[in-house]
Amino acid sequence: MCHTRIALLPLMLLTGLFLGSCRQSNPQKDQAPSTAEAVDSVPALSAPKRDSFGLDYVMGKFEPASHPDFTPIDAAYADRNGLYMRKDAYQAFLRMHEAAKAAGHSLVIRSAARNFDYQKGIWERKWTGDRRLSSGENAAEAFPDAKSRALAILKYSSMPGTSRHHWGTDIDLNAFNNDYFEKGEGAELYQWLAAHAAEFGFCQPYTPKGDERPYGYNEEKWHWSYLPVARPLTQLAKEALRDSMISGFKGAEAAPGIQVVSRYVLGINQDCLYER
Structure with missing residues (x-):
């Protein structure tokens, strides 16, 4: 034998x-796996049941610092202290950060969770003209009509109660302008994200507008969303959030005429949209 x-x-x-x-x-x-395949490969613990959320959560009416599902972002990964993310989204980001680092890229979180009150501050400073628009305009002077002023602000900023940043799933990386991501190291970083972010559950919700995305915010190459949590939240917003619920800040009266839920909350990249 x-x-x-x-x-x-x-x-x-x-x-x-x-x-x-x-x-x-x-x-x-x-x-390479598709976005859907890549998201499905993320561990199940990163996809909480939709029943664990409510409209107050969708609308950011809570404090991330005291929410049990949130954690502070270490300053080593951000441009300042005091930023928060959901724990599951943060763990996925850390894995993506290490993969990017191994490929020669640095990911820096510039903005993360923003609750209703935080977003209200951003919106109202732009609404009153205390903070100029990215175009350099004073919105209060340039757009006396409420709907026109809201549409001008909505090119890049969300109405309170409608932002994906409320959810703790979305982050802004490295720079707040598309030009940075179109040349040099910024372009190389964006190409890496476009090729690999889905492997860690992340998707770019605000791609260039066109036939597949005719409405919503302008393109944001810096904005990435953690789909295992954001996707069921988008579906919940589709089913339960209404324009009439958007209130409690200056200019909120413009929300129904703009159809802010259907055109902005749901006006995202089809690859990031609710599960079909």
């Missing part, structure tokens, strides 16, 4: 080499 086993070894080794070669040459194995 010992001699038989020794004689079979060369044949077994050759068979293993042949099968390994076949597996390596399979083109299906070499293809």
Whole structure:
């Protein structure tokens, strides 16, 4: 029996080499996973049941610093202290950060969770003209009509109660302008994110507007969303959030005429949209 086993070894080794070669040459194995496949591969603990959320959560009416599902972001990964994310989204970001670092890229979180009150501060400073728009305009002077002023602010900023940043799933990375991501190291970083972010559950919700995304905010190459949590929240917003609920800040009366839920909350990249 010992001699038989020794004689079979060369044949077994050759068979293993042949099968390994076949597996390596399979083109299906070499293809990058789709966004949906990549998100589904994220551990199940990163996808809480939708029943655990309510409209107050969707609308950011809570304090991230005291919410049990949130954690502070270490200053090593952000441009300042005091930023928060959901724990599951943060763990996914840390994995993505290490992969990016290994590829020669640095990911820096510039903005993360923003609750209703925080977003209200951003919105109202732009509404009153205390903070100028990205175009340099004073919205209060340039747009006396409420709807026109709201639409001007909505190019890049959300109405309180409608922002994905309320959820703790969304982050702004490295820079707040598309130009940074269109040349040099910024372009290389964006190309890496476009190719690999889905492997960690992240998706860019605000891609260029066109036939597939005719409404919503302008393109934001810096904004990335953690889909295992954001996708069920988007679905909940689709089913339960109404324009009439958007209130409690200056200019809120413009929300119904703008159709802010259907055109802005749901006006995102189809790859990031609610599960179909």
